[in-house]
Amino acid sequence: MKVTYEEFKAGLADRAKRRALLTRNGRHFFVLISQQFSPADLEELCDTATAIRRLDRHLDGRDFLRSTLRGVRIMNLFAQPSTRTAESFIAAADKLGASTRLVSDLRTSSFAKGESVEDSVRTLSSFFDAIVTRHPDDEFGTRASWALSRAQRVIPVISAGSGRSQHVTQSLLDIYTLRYSFAARGGIEGKTVVIIGDIARNRAARSLAYLLTKFKQPRIHFVSPKAFGPDNDLLQYVRAHGIAVDVHPSLGPMLEAQGKQVDAIYITRSQQEWDPGGLPTDPTDLGTKQEFILHPEYMEYVRPDCVIMHPLPRVNELPDAWEDHPGFVVWRQVRNGMWIRAAVFATVFGADAEIRNRARRLELL
Numbered sequence: 001m002k003v004t005y006e007e008f009k010a011g012l013a014d015r016a017k018r019r020a021l022l023t024r025n026g027r028h029f030f031v032l033i034s035q036q037f038s039p040a041d042l043e044e045l046c047d048t049a050t051a052i053r054r055l056d057r058h059l060d061g062r063d064f065l066r067s068t069l070r071g072v073r074i075m076n077l078f079a080q081p082s083t084r085t086a087e088s089f090i091a092a093a094d095k096l097g098a099s100t101r102l103v104s105d106l107r108t109s110s111f112a113k114g115e116s117v118e119d120s121v122r123t124l125s126s127f128f129d130a131i132v133t134r135h136p137d138d139e140f141g142t143r144a145s146w147a148l149s150r151a152q153r154v155i156p157v158i159s160a161g162s163g164r165s166q167h168v169t170q171s172l173l174d175i176y177t178l179r180y181s182f183a184a185r186g187g188i189e190g191k192t193v194v195i196i197g198d199i200a201r202n203r204a205a206r207s208l209a210y211l212l213t214k215f216k217q218p219r220i221h222f223v224s225p226k227a228f229g230p231d232n233d234l235l236q237y238v239r240a241h242g243i244a245v246d247v248h249p250s251l252g253p254m255l256e257a258q259g260k261q262v263d264a265i266y267i268t269r270s271q272q273e274w275d276p277g278g279l280p281t282d283p284t285d286l287g288t289k290q291e292f293i294l295h296p297e298y299m300e301y302v303r304p305d306c307v308i309m310h311p312l313p314r315v316n317e318l319p320d321a322w323e324d325h326p327g328f329v330v331w332r333q334v335r336n337g338m339w340i341r342a343a344v345f346a347t348v349f350g351a352d353a354e355i356r357n358r359a360r361r362l363e364l365l
């Protein structure tokens, strides 16, 4: 039965409906929000990423990987700037033998003539086998998925960042990085995480918070300016999953009092591109506020095994001095972006089980 766009969008809030709307043949097909992944899905996705990473170390493994999506064509439609996400999606597709095209200026497409999202993505589905979308509109990826779910040629849509709302593949790579970092310490469950910055407008921070609900966390601390704190929907969702949440107005006092209990710090930049005119016009701008900078002096408040993360790009909130901290994993996050996005492609195209099986046969997994 064909659903209206309003029904499709509303269905994403309900677990059973969401699964029906976003999966095909039991596989994630439209990758839009963190909430759509179950703990078992995350385990499988991380195993697939590890299998790809380890197979890629050997010539035979590379040849095998490059055969898995040979002939697949992927459109990367990026209406906002990107370095990491765009390039890691392209590198991920390349690892699996798929070809890609990147459109990063929508003024060169017929969007500029007023073509609807629906007609544009249906047109693209005639030439491509998947669409990766980054767009300032929170709902662009959702609308594209809805349009394609009704089309004759249904192809997957993967969000690469949806407005201020979610950055689902960033949170998947963040979870993959946390899982690796905590491998010898009992995994992600039971860990206390601090998320710092402009939570209201930082899609990476929001997606990570949603994804952390898949694990049993004792506590999440948000540290943000009052004007850009976590919204009620996010807070209620996290609390409904049994996670204690605190919201702090300043980083220093929080870390001084509780830093030794913190297992991971996830710091993000000011989202000044959303300010009027794209400039830091708000007095709470993080670039000028000292409260939301991870000052090197704070190192004494945290344990050496505390994991230090940032989705990048950074401005001044994570000084270079932190690169010497033993828990600094920011460059590992960047590299993991390629492995997890390759795992996402493998999953939506149904090549993931074959990849994991090959890695198991070679005792790489």
Ligand code: CP
Residues within 6 Å of the ligand: 081, 082, 083, 084, 085, 086, 161, 167, 170, 204, 311, 312, 313
């Ligand atoms: N983390 C992230 O989304 O970076 P880019 O904006 O460079 O893609």
